[in-house]
Amino acid sequence: MVFFSGVGVPVLLLSWAVRLNGSPVSTEQTPSTSASAASVSVVLDGVTYVNKGLVGFGLIPSNFKESTGDTLGGIGSAIAFKFGTWKATNGSFSGTLVVHPDRGFNVDGTVDYQARQHEIDFVLSPYTAAANLNFTAAQKTLQLTYRNTVLQVERNNTKTSGLDPAAVRPAQSGFPVVPTADPQMPIASTSEPHLTIDAEGIIANADGSFWISDEYGPYIYRFTSDGHLIQTIQPPKAILPFIDGQLDFTSDTDPDTGRAGNQGFEGLTFDASTGTLYAMLQSATIQDGGDDKSTSRFTRLLAYNVANPAVQAVLTGEWIVPLPLSSKSNTEACSEIHFVSPGIFLALSRDGDGHGGDDNNSKYKQADLFSISKATDIHGSKFDDPANPLAVKGKLDKSIVPATYISFVNFVDATQLARFGLHNGSPSDQTLIDAKWESLALAPVNDSAFPDDYFLFTAADNDFISTQGVSLGVPFNAGLDVDNQFLVFRVTLPSVPRGSIASSIGAL
Numbered sequence: 001m002v003f004f005s006g007v008g009v010p011v012l013l014l015s016w017a018v019r020l021n022g023s024p025v026s027t028e029q030t031p032s033t034s035a036s037a038a039s040v041s042v043v044l045d046g047v048t049y050v051n052k053g054l055v056g057f058g059l060i061p062s063n064f065k066e067s068t069g070d071t072l073g074g075i076g077s078a079i080a081f082k083f084g085t086w087k088a089t090n091g092s093f094s095g096t097l098v099v100h101p102d103r104g105f106n107v108d109g110t111v112d113y114q115a116r117q118h119e120i121d122f123v124l125s126p127y128t129a130a131a132n133l134n135f136t137a138a139q140k141t142l143q144l145t146y147r148n149t150v151l152q153v154e155r156n157n158t159k160t161s162g163l164d165p166a167a168v169r170p171a172q173s174g175f176p177v178v179p180t181a182d183p184q185m186p187i188a189s190t191s192e193p194h195l196t197i198d199a200e201g202i203i204a205n206a207d208g209s210f211w212i213s214d215e216y217g218p219y220i221y222r223f224t225s226d227g228h229l230i231q232t233i234q235p236p237k238a239i240l241p242f243i244d245g246q247l248d249f250t251s252d253t254d255p256d257t258g259r260a261g262n263q264g265f266e267g268l269t270f271d272a273s274t275g276t277l278y279a280m281l282q283s284a285t286i287q288d289g290g291d292d293k294s295t296s297r298f299t300r301l302l303a304y305n306v307a308n309p310a311v312q313a314v315l316t317g318e319w320i321v322p323l324p325l326s327s328k329s330n331t332e333a334c335s336e337i338h339f340v341s342p343g344i345f346l347a348l349s350r351d352g353d354g355h356g357g358d359d360n361n362s363k364y365k366q367a368d369l370f371s372i373s374k375a376t377d378i379h380g381s382k383f384d385d386p387a388n389p390l391a392v393k394g395k396l397d398k399s400i401v402p403a404t405y406i407s408f409v410n411f412v413d414a415t416q417l418a419r420f421g422l423h424n425g426s427p428s429d430q431t432l433i434d435a436k437w438e439s440l441a442l443a444p445v446n447d448s449a450f451p452d453d454y455f456l457f458t459a460a461d462n463d464f465i466s467t468q469g470v471s472l473g474v475p476f477n478a479g480l481d482v483d484n485q486f487l488v489f490r491v492t493l494p495s496v497p498r499g500s501i502a503s504s505i506g507a508l
């Protein structure tokens with residue numbers, strides 16, 4: 001029973017384990033482990049949240065090709081359950097994930113990769129025992145099947161591009177100023193340079209449309225179910241990138257003010273009950289200390305009312321979230337957020353280590369919790385102007401109360417990884433946990449004994465790293481094979497209004 005003992009609420013967890021396994025887990029199955037590997041309970045705003053551990057693992061191989069002939073990669077940048085597909089059947093769970101890569105294989109510079117989303121069917125057969133599965137058996141707990149790809153276009157059916165935005169298109173026909181590819185680039189046969197998108201977040205709406213958040217703008221775009229751009233949300237001036245007083249969306253260099261290069265809207269989530277879209281920057285704006293990892297922790301969370309699609313989205317809130325720090329006091333930037341309940345969010349913050357990363361040994365990859373219940377709402381204040389920084393050199397202005405941020409689900413817990421044949425640290429092989437986890441999705445467990453339990457899905461962005469890759473039809477060898485890994489945890493989230501997560505994914 002070590003899997004569920006040591007920390008937290010053993011009585012509850014024991015009964016949970018007994019129920020799921022049919023009989024108590026025998027002590028012979030108990031691996032040697034530390035308390036840190038056991039289930040973890042944490043308290044935020046007086047509510048106890050519990051991480052019951054890893055229950056699923058799956059992968060799509062690094063060399064898998066999608067219907068256009070390109071390598072299927074980068075898909076953990078953004079995931080969501082396709083509305084109305086989640087089903088609980090006799091202890092297993094099935095449905096369709098919609099996943100969105102970022103900007104294509106860009107190890108040797110950005111490419112003219114058209115934004116696209118893929119549908120992937122899954123069957124989750126949760127594994128809750130303590131004994132270690134081998135890597136092959138572990139993959140049966142989350143079986144993934146690629147279905148199809150929808151390519152995205154803007155007005156005039158013009159393809160979008162993944163190229164670095166070297167140009168700016170003025171506002172036109174109800175759309176704001178947007179980042180575009182270099183007008184000198186001889187791309188396709190249109191007169192207009194292509195809208196550039198580096199997608200990092202996705203919301204699957206009940207009406208079949210999708211919200212996509214992007215790093216370049218950073219902007220939020222709405223697409224129809226068949227991939228046509230219908231709406232563009234531009235953030236306040238404090239977040240837009242300015243160089244020498246001009247909007248400049250390049251990600252190659254940092255701007256003077258606004259979002260840092262490659263630190264745009266990584267986080268996107270939706271509260272369906274109020275029609276509120278939330279987007280969060282990966283780390284602080286430049287004027288708020290975002291030019292250095294040691295000062296970039298105070299990032300911004302924005303709220304937009306999008307309940308009425310016929311009118312422009314309205315900024316309704318803006319808060320400061322203090323991201324966690326490494327042992328060297330560097331910011332663990334945030335790759336995704338997920339709405340839990342009013343004022344409460346999950347945040348996926350991490351280093352860049354693991355398979356495909358800088359080092360084999362990751363020290364921080366967590367789905368944490370934060371609350372904005374006591375935080376200062378700064379929207380519409382002087383801080384929406386970049387002339388008024390709110391955290392000069394990373395020191396937060398005294399007038400601002402930031403969100404409360406606490407540690408929650410640890411992805412690199414050695415014992416939990418070992419239960420699924422995975423590990424952290426050397427050696428670097430297929431069973432090393434991926435470096436770049438960037439997505440979160442919640443679904444109800446539908447267990448009447450534990451009505452506050454949810455499955456937390458997450459997937460990694462493998463950066464298309466494959467020795468047998470294809471990008472825009474051209475073969476490439478990235479020198480390493482990093483699979484598209486997925487993990488599923490079981491968590492207790494008592495603040496969630498009953499039924500709200502089921503209704504947000506159309507599971508009622």
Ligand SMILES: *[C@@H]1O[C@H](CO)[C@@H](O)[C@H](O)[C@H]1NC(C)=O
Nearest residue numbers: 086087088089446502507508
């Ligand atoms: C939840 O489980 C019940 C049976 O216990 C089933 O009838 C119902 O369809 C399930 N709900 C979902 C959303 O799968």
Ligand SMILES: *[C@@H]1O[C@H](CO)[C@@H](O)[C@H](O)[C@H]1NC(C)=O
Nearest residue numbers: 020021022088089090091092
């Ligand atoms: C559900 O699972 C039980 C126990 O494994 C099995 O006996 C039963 O046949 C299953 N029912 C269906 C409809 O698959």
Ligand SMILES: *[C@@H]1O[C@H](CO)[C@@H](O)[C@H](O)[C@H]1NC(C)=O
Nearest residue numbers: 132133134135136137138421
């Ligand atoms: C993995 O475990 C399964 C189930 O116990 C077993 O059938 C299989 O032979 C094992 N595979 C390897 C490679 O050890």
Ligand SMILES: *[C@@H]1O[C@H](CO)[C@@H](O)[C@H](O)[C@H]1NC(C)=O
Nearest residue numbers: 154155156158190191192193
């Ligand atoms: C769409 O086509 C019109 C008419 O040719 C042109 O004026 C406009 O610039 C085009 N817009 C885009 C985004 O390609």
Ligand SMILES: *[C@@H]1O[C@H](CO)[C@@H](O)[C@H](O)[C@H]1NC(C)=O
Nearest residue numbers: 358359360425426427428429
């Ligand atoms: C990662 O592990 C491999 C062995 O699998 C080793 O060759 C490599 O040096 C390690 N990388 C680092 C940064 O430690």
